Amino acid sequence: MSMAQFVHPARDEITLAGVLGALADPMRLRIVKSLAAQKDCMSCTEAAPCPGMAKSTLSNHFRILREAGLIRTSKQGVQHRNVLREDDINARFPKLLKLILSFPD
Numbered sequence: 001m002s003m004a005q006f007v008h009p010a011r012d013e014i015t016l017a018g019v020l021g022a023l024a025d026p027m028r029l030r031i032v033k034s035l036a037a038q039k040d041c042m043s044c045t046e047a048a049p050c051p052g053m054a055k056s057t058l059s060n061h062f063r064i065l066r067e068a069g070l071i072r073t074s075k076q077g078v079q080h081r082n083v084l085r086e087d088d089i090n091a092r093f094p095k096l097l098k099l100i101l102s103f104p105d
Contacts, residue, residue, distance in 0.1 A: 014069030022068035041081035
């Protein structure tokens with residue numbers, strides 16, 4: 001059995017197009033807002049934008065956010081824990097995250 005390896009771009013590989021593309025989906029934007037409000041690691045289920053979303057759909061959203069450099073995922077036991085890469089995003093694009101998160105849903 002192989003361990004899931006998560007791909008996380010380095011800070012300097014995070015692109016504006018990738019970030020904006022990932023956040024263009026309302027569900028992914030809600031996941032990022034949940035993570036930003038929590039200021040801590042959350043499981044995929046805890047950060048899910050709506051209960052009952054199919055696990056495959058949810059994991060796809062998290063993969064897109066991860067590959068865009070918005071979140072970092074680590075495995076703790078059987079759970080995947082996710083945290084917003086706020087410092088990395090702010091270093092690449094100052095004030096962008098704060099601006100995006102300030103808009104109402």
